Amino acid sequence: MQIKYNSNYPSIDDLRKRAQKKIPRFAFEYLDGGCNEDINLHKNTADLREIELMPYYLQNYKPSNLSTELFGHVYDAPFGIAPVGLQGLMWPNAPEILARAAFEHNIPFILSTVTTSSIERIAAITEGRAWFQLYHPAENEIRDSIINRAAAAQMPVLVILSDVPTFGYRPRDIRNGLAMPPKMTLQNILQIMGKPGWALKTLIHGQPAFATMKQYMPKGLNMKQLGLYMNKTFSGRLNEEKIKPIRDMWKGKLVIKGVASEEDTDMAIRLGLDGIIVSNHGGRQLDAGQSAIHSLQTIIKNYKHKIKIMMDSGIRSGPDIARTLATGAEFAFLGRTFMYSVAALGNEGGNHAISILKTQVQQVMEQVCCANVADFPNHLINNG
Secondary structure: OOOOOOOOOOHHHHHHHHHHHOOOOOHHHHOOOOOOOOOHHHHHHHHHOOEOOOOOOOOOOOEEEEOEOOOOOOOHHHHHHOOOOHHHHHHHOOHHHHHHHHHHHHHOOOOOOOOOOOHHHHHHHHHHOEEEEEOEEEHHHHHHHHHHHHHHHHOOOOEOOOOOOOOOOOOOHHHHHOOOOOOOOOHHHHHOOOOHHHHHHHHOOOOOOOOOHHHHHOOOOOHHHHHHHHHHHHHOOOOHHHHHHHHOOOOOOEEEEOOOOOOOHHHHHOOOOOEEEEHHHHHHHOOOOHHHHHHHHHHHHOOOOOOOEEEEOOOOOHHHHHHHHHHHOOEEOOOOOHHHHHHHHHHHHHHHHHHHHHHHHHHHHHHHHHHHHHHHHEEEEOOO
């Protein structure tokens, strides 16, 4: 697809600022915030940006190629769209906008169990190419039903989430009434009135709802009852006994997201998983943990080539993608970057963000004389 973006918003920071002006504060803070004091949120990006690349200006240059093979499919770029919950809260119809852009640009889109479009709708938009991320349900019957729906939709990759054994302590969400159970405060209503564009779009598309989970929910739940239901429905802590039956059921590629240790990587390999996504949930769960890039550096030393290793958390730009790949990840996923762009530019946000990132990664490759994505580690400066 032709790379084209809005020159009024050429950086991700421009999009973030525009998004903050366009959507209610409670929605922006849900998107933008971490947990506790936001230490790991900021550390993720700060630590990543300490990674340096070596340019080789006098070597024979071959045109750079962004295409990347992953799980038998050749994608047009080495990055994809990470799963994000409640996307329709931040901008109405956001998951469909992003899924369509991902399909047109031939990059992966991961649908979250707790976002606002269903498995079937996203599969139709992407012709079955989207991935699905499973929040592990407490009841095996619901787990099996969701997995069977993803299989029937021909989704090629199932991602099981490991880093939300309990919900992170997020002061902004508590203040804004977006903790579980949620509540709509007078302050939130006034914020909505101040963002008429967002309010009109929400009116057109309807109140955000957990579309994939809708068929399992009792009808007529108010917001408090919905929050209690969601808390009861999911059992976030994974272990070997919970992963084994999923591996037996799922015939496609199986990935675990939220890995941060060598021990969990070793278990993923032993249980026959196809890949891991090194992640700390974008700094939204454990403020006292390592940054994702530091976890990646440890895991790469002993497990590279033993399992597909990918990463998300803290990646905001094309140079960040390049740093991640140079450190040894085979693929990168971004969440907030795409949501900023959709909140800022609506229907054009997905194509805009993907185009910026492709252009930035291409420029880095040309600058350092890197012909293929797999060659990025040859440009890593190891400062010990």
